C-alpha cells in the first residue's frame with residue numbers, strides 16, 4: 001500500500017487528497033495517514049495541508065557508488081570505492097583492507113555505522129541515512145612525523161566543499177573540527193599503521209552531519225548539521241565527490257611541498273578563533289592565549305600575555 005501511495009504522489013504535480021488515496025486503495029484515512037508517516041520515516045518529505053491533501057516535496061537522499069562516481073574529477077581519490085549500507089566503522093574497514101591491499105586513495109563510505117569511532121576513544125554517532133561516514137586509505141610518501149598534517153589538509157578540503165553548499169559558511173577549529181556558526185558539523189579521525197618509521201598506510205576518517213535534526217543532550221548546543229544550517233541538507237553523493245576532488249588537489253600539493261606553507265592563508269581564512277582569546281588545555285594545565293593562525297608545520301601560533309609567540313603542536317583548544 002505504501003508503494004502505491006508513493007507512486008501516486010510521484011506521478012502527481014500538486015496535492016493528492018486523502019479521500020482520493022482512500023478510494024484508490026480502498027482503505028481508511030487512518031491507514032493512509034499511517035503509510036504517509038512510514039514514508040516520512042524513510043526520508044520522503046511529504047507536505048500535508050488541510051482541505052488539499054498530500055504533496056511529495058522531496059525523495060530520500062540515497063547514496064550510491066554510481067552517483068558518487070558521476071561527480072568525481074579525481075585521478076585516484078575515490079576511484080576505488082567500497083560502499084556499505086551498514087558497517088561497523090569505515091575506518092575499521094579501511095584498516096582491514098590496508099593490511100593486505102593498500103590502493104592509495106581508496107574510499108570507504110557507509111550509510112550507517114554501528115560502531116563509529118571518534119577521537120580520544122569516544123564513539124561517533126552516524127545514524128542511518130542522516131550522516132556521511134567516509135574513510136580514505138592513503139599511502140603517503142612523507143616522513144612519519146608529518147602525518148598529522150594530512151588531517152589539516154582534509155579539513156581545508158571539507159571547508160572548500162562546504163563553500164559550494166547553499167547556506168553553509170564553514171569554519172575550522174584548530175586542528176581539524178569543521179564547524180558552521182561555531183557548532184561542529186564534521187569530525188575527523190586519522191589513524192596510521194607503521195613499521196618502525198615506515199608508514200604502511202594512513203586512514204583519514206570523516207564523519208559529516210547532513211540531515212540530523214537534533215543531537216544527544218550532551219552535545220546538543222555544540223553540534224549542527226547541514227540541514228540545521230540551510231534548511232535542506234545536500235545530496236550526500238555529490239558532497240562526497242566534492243570532498244574527494246578538493247582533497248586530492250590539496251593532498252598532491254602537500255606531498256610536493258611537505259609543509260603546509262601553501263595552505264596557511266586559506267586555512268586561516270576559515271579559522272574560527274583567529275585573533276580571539278583561546279585556552280589551550282594540556283593535561284591539567286589551561287593557559288590563555290590569543291590565536292594568531294596556523295604554522296607551516298601544522299601547529300597553532302598563539303601569543304601569550306607577555307607578547308611571546310608559541311607554536312602549539314598538541315592539546316585541546318577551547319574558546
Ligand code: BTN
Nearest residue numbers: 089091116117118119187205207
Ligand atoms: C571526532 O571525534 O571528532 C572524530 C570523529 C570521526 C568520525 C568518522 S565517521 C567515518 C570514520 N569512521 C569512524 O569510525 N570514525 C570516522
